Amino acid sequence: MLSIEEALDIVIARTTERIPGAGVDRLTLEEAIGRVIRIPVISDLELPPFDRARMDGYAFRSGSTTGASPTTPRRLAGIGEIAAGSLFPGQVGEGEAVRIMTGAAVPAGADAVERIEVIEVEADGSILLRAPVPAGRNVTPRGFEVRAGETIITAGETITPARAAVLATFGYAEVPVASRPRVALISTGSELVRVDEVPAPGQIRDSNTFALNGYVRSAGAEVVSARLVDDDFDATVAAIESALALADVLLLSGGVSMGDYDLVKPALQSLGAEIHFERVAMHPGKPTVFATRGQKLIFGLPGNPVSVAVSFALFVRPALGRMLGAAQVELKRTRAICRTSVKGAPPRRSHQPGNLVIVDGQAFIEPLRWSGSGDLVGFMNANALFIIPEDRAQVSAGELIEVIQLDD
Numbered sequence: 001m002l003s004i005e006e007a008l009d010i011v012i013a014r015t016t017e018r019i020p021g022a023g024v025d026r027l028t029l030e031e032a033i034g035r036v037i038r039i040p041v042i043s044d045l046e047l048p049p050f051d052r053a054r055m056d057g058y059a060f061r062s063g064s065t066t067g068a069s070p071t072t073p074r075r076l077a078g079i080g081e082i083a084a085g086s087l088f089p090g091q092v093g094e095g096e097a098v099r100i101m102t103g104a105a106v107p108a109g110a111d112a113v114e115r116i117e118v119i120e121v122e123a124d125g126s127i128l129l130r131a132p133v134p135a136g137r138n139v140t141p142r143g144f145e146v147r148a149g150e151t152i153i154t155a156g157e158t159i160t161p162a163r164a165a166v167l168a169t170f171g172y173a174e175v176p177v178a179s180r181p182r183v184a185l186i187s188t189g190s191e192l193v194r195v196d197e198v199p200a201p202g203q204i205r206d207s208n209t210f211a212l213n214g215y216v217r218s219a220g221a222e223v224v225s226a227r228l229v230d231d232d233f234d235a236t237v238a239a240i241e242s243a244l245a246l247a248d249v250l251l252l253s254g255g256v257s258m259g260d261y262d263l264v265k266p267a268l269q270s271l272g273a274e275i276h277f278e279r280v281a282m283h284p285g286k287p288t289v290f291a292t293r294g295q296k297l298i299f300g301l302p303g304n305p306v307s308v309a310v311s312f313a314l315f316v317r318p319a320l321g322r323m324l325g326a327a328q329v330e331l332k333r334t335r336a337i338c339r340t341s342v343k344g345a346p347p348r349r350s351h352q353p354g355n356l357v358i359v360d361g362q363a364f365i366e367p368l369r370w371s372g373s374g375d376l377v378g379f380m381n382a383n384a385l386f387i388i389p390e391d392r393a394q395v396s397a398g399e400l401i402e403v404i405q406l407d408d
């Protein structure tokens with residue numbers, strides 16, 4: 001059986017071929033939040049663009065304060081004020097000071113700002129300083145934060161609110177972002193009814209569509225169609241055919257285990273799809289299928305809701321990330337101390353839902369009470385999956401183990 005790493009390598013190799021074809025959308029900065037930027041952003045400015053005051057106070061030459069002390073204050077003549085958004089027209093000479101606001105440009109001739117709280121302002125507008133002020137105090141020099149020509153954002157990064165603010169600072173009203181991969185969903189199973197229907201005995205409501213819809217969106221892709229299909233060969237073939245006409249990626253759930261009604265693989269084969277793997281040494285999610293037809297990627301995920309979550313995280317999310325040209329396609333992994341002992345599933349690597357908490361700087365993983373890969377209510381509150389290695393029948397309380405962080 002393939003290891004998870006071998007299976008992921010196959011997925012990535014097939015996905016990488018598709019990157020050069022990835023489309024680009026030009027979006028306004030408002031619309032671009034959450035999308036993957038396709039160009040690097042190189043600074044054409046210095047930030048700050050001028051020597052900037054960090055405090056409200058007075059700007060002056062530091063040399064004018066030499067020798068100031070509580071008993072021998074220096075008196076500087078107030079020669080004006082700098083309003084926000086403008087420059088002081090003149091020079092600040094020896095013995096002179098200009099009232100300045102936080103964020104304003106320090107005037108020519110001045111090299112320090114003292115904050116208003118420690119300054120005595122006289123009735124005639126002059127000021128008293130009772131300690132020397134060193135050059136540079138409360139001044140952020142021009143170019144201190146960013147120099148011209150520096151790469152600020154690399155292609156493939158996600159546009160967060162903070163990055164949108166940076167893009168605005170550099171004048172990007174529009175940004176080229178990766179087009180969202182188009183994903184079609186098919187939930188297979190004659191037991192399934194739609195969310196707005198009442199299940200008859202032996203039926204259940206389809207839930208995978210809604211989990212997958214969320215996973216797909218949070219991976220930066222879009223769902224272009226979603227449907228249910230009975231465990232019927234012809235219906236499955238027809239559903240796959242029409243989904244592939246609309247989408248770049250098809251995610252099927254259910255119908256890939258060894259039961260009599262598991263029709264996904266034969267249906268894919270009859271449509272000329274190439275099956276690259278159909279079993280992975282993982283628990284849950286062993287019967288995960290990966291196939292391609294032409295440029296399209298097809299994942300057959302086992303129907304159990306938790307298997308869907310694990311297979312999506314391990315294989316589909318990285319593939320979608322690659323298609324977007326995203327800089328970050330790896331899962332977020334960390335290590336944590338396991339709070340209780342838990343059973344593994346040798347020879348398969350087991351992924352189980354847990355609650356990752358940090359206590360006094362140490363990460364702990366608390367296994368959630370759940371009754372197996374069908375228990376989606378038990379799974380609902382997990383913020384992490386912890387990993388029990390393939391060669392371990394059990395992990396003991398207190399052991400340091402690997403954890404995958406789930407962020408949505």
Ligand code: AMP
Pocket residue numbers: 187188189191192204205206207208209253254255256257259301302303304305374
């Ligand atoms: P399967 O992989 O088709 O054998 O399905 C495994 C288990 O997952 C069965 O108990 C199914 O009823 C359940 N299941 C399959 N698809 C869905 C779905 N879309 N929503 C909720 N449960 C499902």
Ligand code: MG
Pocket residue numbers: 188189190254255303
């Ligand atoms: Mg089924």
